[in-house]
Amino acid sequence: MSVTEQIQSDLVTAMKAHDRDRVSALRMILSQLQLSRKEATGDFGEDQEFTVLNSEKKRRLQASEGFRAGGREESAIKEEAEAALIDTYLPAAMDEAELTGLIKDAIAGVGATGIQDMGKVMSKVMPEVAGRADGKAVSEIVKKQLAQ
Numbered sequence: 001m002s003v004t005e006q007i008q009s010d011l012v013t014a015m016k017a018h019d020r021d022r023v024s025a026l027r028m029i030l031s032q033l034q035l036s037r038k039e040a041t042g043d044f045g046e047d048q049e050f051t052v053l054n055s056e057k058k059r060r061l062q063a064s065e066g067f068r069a070g071g072r073e074e075s076a077i078k079e080e081a082e083a084a085l086i087d088t089y090l091p092a093a094m095d096e097a098e099l100t101g102l103i104k105d106a107i108a109g110v111g112a113t114g115i116q117d118m119g120k121v122m123s124k125v126m127p128e129v130a131g132r133a134d135g136k137a138v139s140e141i142v143k144k145q146l147a148q
Contacts, residue, residue, distance in 0.1 A: 002049065025086075060086065061079070107145055
């Protein structure tokens with residue numbers, strides 16, 4: 001069962017349970033997945049679904065920070081709850097040791113010698129960690145490894 005199918009199934013369950021907040025959040029997530037599927041050129045698989053979900057999670061966490069800074073605690077809590085809901089559909093995040101090992105293998109694989117080869121390393125690593133690691137975290141570890 002794909003992530004989209006799982007969300008559709010959970011949406012039906014939430015609708016039957018009259019859980020308005022969950023229904024609303026699942027509809028927004030499903031809508032974004034369907035829109036991304038329509039806009040995609042070529043295959044739209046599980047990796048792309050995870051990319052969309054990560055993007056939506058990140059958007060909600062940023063909105064939460066903004067609401068908190070503006071003194072709107074209720075809205076911040078709602079956004080955080082939606083981010084937590086999205087997190088349930090994402091695969092388990094890679095720990096730093098596993099990610100570092102993968103990056104070291106990629107560095108050796110592309111023959112990277114310095115920071116100027118960061119793009120090559122990132123383009124090799126990112127498809128392998130899709131949905132399981134944040135691009136910013138990957139970038140920081142790649143920089144650290146290439147600086148050594």
